[in-house]
Amino acid sequence: MNKNIGFIGCGNMGSAMISGIVKAEIVPSDRIYVCDHHENNFDKVKEYNVNTTTNVIEMVQKVDILILSVKPYVYESVISQIKEDIKKDVIVVCIAAGKSIEQVENAFEKKVKVVKAMPNTPALVLEAMSAVSFNDLIEEVEKEEILKIFSGFGKVEVVKEELMDAVTAVSGSSPAYVYMMIEAMADAAVKQGMPRKQAYVFASQAVYGASKMVLETHQHPGQLKDAVCSPSGTTIEAVGKLEETGFRSSIIQAMDACYEKSKRMK
Numbered sequence: 166m167n168k169n170i171g172f173i174g175c176g177n178m179g180s181a182m183i184s185g186i187v188k189a190e191i192v193p194s195d196r197i198y199v200c201d202h203h204e205n206n207f208d209k210v211k212e213y214n215v216n217t218t219t220n221v222i223e224m225v226q227k228v229d230i231l232i233l234s235v236k237p238y239v240y241e242s243v244i245s246q247i248k249e250d251i252k253k254d255v256i257v258v259c260i261a262a263g264k265s266i267e268q269v270e271n272a273f274e275k276k277v278k279v280v281k282a283m284p285n286t287p288a289l290v291l292e293a294m295s296a297v298s299f300n301d302l303i304e305e306v307e308k309e310e311i312l313k314i315f316s317g318f319g320k321v322e323v324v325k326e327e328l329m330d331a332v333t334a335v336s337g338s339s340p341a342y343v344y345m346m347i348e349a350m351a352d353a354a355v356k357q358g359m360p361r362k363q364a365y366v367f368a369s370q371a372v373y374g375a376s377k378m379v380l381e382t383h384q385h386p387g388q389l390k391d392a393v394c395s396p397s398g399t400t401i402e403a404v405g406k407l408e409e410t411g412f413r414s415s416i417i418q419a420m421d422a423c424y425e426k427s428k429r430m431k
């Protein structure tokens with residue numbers, strides 16, 4: 166792709182996307198620019214030979230696609246710093262939880278091309294799940310470019326903007342819940358005598374395999390669960406205990422809390 170891509174913020178999500186874009190060869194690394202106000206944050210992307218700077222104005226003047234990968238509460242101040250210096254037709258990509266396209270447009274105090282996106286950190290290993298919504302200034306060819314960037318480091322779907330809070334709960338934040346489950350599974354295996362390092366491999370490969378089964382067999386997750394549960398077997402004992410301790414309800418309540426928080430951040 167013949168575009169310069171800039172990132173403001175080289176934290177967990179910005180650096181994961183940069184890594185994914187370089188690994189997937191979406192653009193050559195010399196077309197990627199990243200700005201952070203702490204130079205030590207560039208260590209995360211050092212191996213990719215991207216352009217790094219602490220001078221945000223210098224950076225935004227060079228980029229065609231600008232990804233704002235800073236925390237939601239600094240969005241307004243970052244935008245007010247750069248709004249006079251962005252290129253005329255720049256596409257601004259907002260990945261902040263809770264922020265809307267309208268809020269970004271208002272912060273720029275003019276109509277700008279805005280993409281609202283919600284990726285997740287598995288972008289680092291090219292397995293992100295991302296959602297994107299476009300404002301009405303984005304042309305078809307630009308939509309394709311944005312989809313190409315996001316599909317380079319995982320799966321991406323275009324959604325209505327009003328679904329973004331649900332997306333945050335189901336894929337933006339959900340890696341954290343899954344890591345907690347893997348940690349808990351490993352703890353139990355350690356309790357039962359397995360060395361910890363091995364326990365993480367067994368737990369995470371089982372989660373990875375189960376996810377792949379859902380994605381690739383297209384069977385209902387309940388059907389796949391039933392196929393693991395032998396009559397009077399071991400799994401149904403575990404399933405009974407998970408129901409007794411409110412496993413499903415716990416996940417639903419956690420995701421409702423995540424969704425409500427995302428809505429409150431507007």
Ligand SMILES: NC(=O)C1=CN([C@@H]2O[C@H](COP(=O)(O)OP(=O)(O)OC[C@H]3O[C@@H](n4cnc5c(N)ncnc54)[C@H](O)[C@@H]3O)[C@@H](O)[C@H]2O)C=CC1
Pocket residue numbers: 173174175176177178179200201202203206221233234235236237239243260261262283284285286337338
């Ligand atoms: N961490 C995640 O899994 C996901 C995060 N997001 C969104 O991505 C955004 C960034 O989140 P994280 O990467 O987790 O945060 P982070 O705190 O790891 O990274 C933010 C970075 O921005 C830098 N920064 C802050 N103000 C700056 C400024 N004025 N100029 C230049 N750099 C500045 C900080 O030094 C830091 O390196 C947030 O808006 C979040 O909602 C979206 C999806 C997933």
Ligand SMILES: O=C(O)[C@@H]1CCC=N1
Pocket residue numbers: 262333337338
């Ligand atoms: O916790 C957060 O607010 C961000 C948004 C999605 C994942 N991390």
